Amino acid sequence: MVKPTVDEYLLETRDIRRGRLAAIVLYHMADHAALDGYYGQAMNERLAVMKRELIEACPDFGLICDIADASKHSRLQVRTKAPRHITTAGQVSRPIGMFGAPFGQGVFNEASWVTVTFDDGRVRPLAGIVRQVLMMWEARLFPVGPFQPSEP
Numbered sequence: 001m002v003k004p005t006v007d008e009y010l011l012e013t014r015d016i017r018r019g020r021l022a023a024i025v026l027y028h029m030a031d032h033a034a035l036d037g038y039y040g041q042a043m044n045e046r047l048a049v050m051k052r053e054l055i056e057a058c059p060d061f062g063l064i065c066d067i068a069d070a071s072k073h074s075r076l077q078v079r080t081k082a083p084r085h086i087t088t089a090g091q092v093s094r095p096i097g098m099f100g101a102p103f104g105q106g107v108f109n110e111a112s113w114v115t116v117t118f119d120d121g122r123v124r125p126l127a128g129i130v131r132q133v134l135m136m137w138e139a140r141l142f143p144v145g146p147f148q149p150s151e152p
Contacts, residue, residue, distance in 0.1 A: 002029055006134050013127040016094050019114040020071045023092075023126070026061075026133045027068035030054060033140075058136035060129045067092055067116065067126075084119065091117045092126065 002025045009018035034050035035043050055062040063085045070089040086092070094114050114126040 001025060002137070003134075006130060009130060010127060013113045013125070014094060016092065016114050019126045019130070020067070020092060022130045023064050023067040024071060026064050026130065026137065029137055030061075054136070057140070058132055060132040061136060063116065063129055064133050067129075086116060087119055091119075093117065 005018075005025045006022045009015065009022040012018055030050050031047060034047045051061075051065065055065075062082075066085045066087075070086055070091065073089075075088050092114065115123050116126050116129065117123050
């Protein structure tokens, strides 16, 4: 589910829907990785530990968490313990194309990829963030190299 969803977005980095879906599936991988075999209160504790470990290993995972949460909730609560990178769903956007923007402000379609605007004003392409988090998951799940199915 995760790899095909991410691959679809990376083939079309101008598609905001696919970008959001890629962020969501990468974020929810933490649930699957952390909760296998855990039950009850141990699940919440294990998930919190896993997310901290993932953010430490790949800081962009924290940004993916915010993107996925903002995609679901529209506006995120401000946290002091673990500050957010973004606080609204609108911070994941795509520049307006040449014919939909006021004169001098639009971009050609080729330059209109999905970006993330941080609360501090920095802007990054979503594709790079998605790639980093996918590489982190692949390294964590397949430390000896990519999964190769056995031949029948």
